[in-house]
Structures are given as structure tokens and as C-alpha cells.
Amino acid sequence: MNKLQALSALVGRVFLSLIFIVSGFNKIGGYAATQGYMEAMGVPGFMLPLVIVLELFGGIAILIGFQARLVALLFVGFNIVSAILFHNFLADASEMNNFMKNIAMAGGFLLIFAHGAGAYAIDNRNTSKISS
Numbered sequence: 001m002n003k004l005q006a007l008s009a010l011v012g013r014v015f016l017s018l019i020f021i022v023s024g025f026n027k028i029g030g031y032a033a034t035q036g037y038m039e040a041m042g043v044p045g046f047m048l049p050l051v052i053v054l055e056l057f058g059g060i061a062i063l064i065g066f067q068a069r070l071v072a073l074l075f076v077g078f079n080i081v082s083a084i085l086f087h088n089f090l091a092d093a094s095e096m097n098n099f100m101k102n103i104a105m106a107g108g109f110l111l112i113f114a115h116g117a118g119a120y121a122i123d124n125r126n127t128s129k130i131s132s
Contacts, residue, residue, distance in 0.1 A: 009118025010065075016108050017063035020075070024055030041086055054078060062112070065121020072112035079106040 027034045027048065035045040054074060061071045083102035089095045117123045 006119035009115075010120040012108065013062050013065060013068070013112070013117060013121070016075075016105060016112075017059040019105070020055040020059035021063070024052050024059060027052050027055065043085060062109075062117075065117035065123050068117035068121060068123050069113050072109040075109040076106045076113065079103070079109065 031048065035048050038048060038051075039045045058071045058074060058078075061067055062075070079102040083099045083106075087095045087099040087102060090099060
């Protein structure tokens with residue numbers, strides 16, 4: 001793996017993970033409102049702690065490249081389900097954008113699942129071979 005590929009994988013993981021880490025913290029701060037929104041959309045509010053755990057710890061795992069393929073696969077499912085449950089009013093341009101954002105993030109996570117976290121990752125700390 002060359003340096004550009006290694007750096008690109010790291011930056012890609014940072015970009016994909018930040019939205020989930022920030023969102024997880026925001027859900028803690030706005031717990032009642034988030035739970036109410038979930039319930040209004042037909043999702044049981046008791047699932048919110050699971051969502052927060054996935055977003056925070058899954059986001060951090062992707063960020064540092066720990067168990068990246070497994071966590072990426074979880075995020076593929078999470079993003080597709082979230083798109084369908086929360087952004088399915090596609091006649092609204094804003095909802096269409098949010099739907100497509102979730103689908104695009106699922107695609108990014110599929111790439112991590114397929115190719116791994118890259119050289120600068122805990123998963124590869126003993127096997128990294130970066131060439132110039």
C-alpha cells in the first residue's frame with residue numbers, strides 16, 4: 001500500500017466516523033427529544049441506547065480502525081434502515097438528500113468492509129507495509 005492510499009483510507013475513516021460520534025453525543029444531550037422523534041416515526045424509544053452505543057463506540061472504532069470490517073458492516077445496515085425509516089418521504093427534496101446521504105455513507109462503509117481500514121489502523125498495527 002502506498003502512502004497516498006494509506007492516508008486516504010485514514011482520512012476517509014475520519015470523515016465517515018465524525019458524523020456518528022457527534023450525533024451520538026447530541027442524542028445523549030437531547031435524549032428525550034430524540035426518543036420522542038423515534039417513537040413518532042414508529043421506532044420504539046427503548047432502542048435509543050443501542051443507537052447511541054453504535055454511533056459513539058462504532059464511530060470511535062471506525063475512527064481508530066478497530067474491528068473496522070465488522071463495525072462497517074453494522075453501519076451499512078444502520079444507514080440503510082435509518083434511510084428507510086426516517087427519510088422515506090422522497091417527494092421532499094430535503095428528505096431525499098438525507099436518504100441519499102445515508103445510502104452514500106452505507107457505500108463508504110461497504111468499501112471499508114471490502115478493503116479493510118487501511119494501513120493506519122489498529123487492525124493493521126502489526127502488518128502495515130507502506131511504500132513510497
